[in-house]
Amino acid sequence: MSGGAGFVYDFGVGGEAIFGGNYMVRGEVLRVMGAGMNRNRTDFKVGVGYKF
Secondary structure: OOOOOOEEEEEEEEEEEEOOOOOOEEEEEEEEEEOOOOOEEEEEEEEEEEEE
């Protein structure tokens, strides 16, 4: 296969916690790897929310 990424897979972990009654914070880490990829990638996501 020329020019393509070939076999690509990802895996990750995440979590969410509630604090202060109505506030929440969440986070996630996702790793993307594959045969034929020039560079592997790691994504980090963080979020904060308020429940009405």
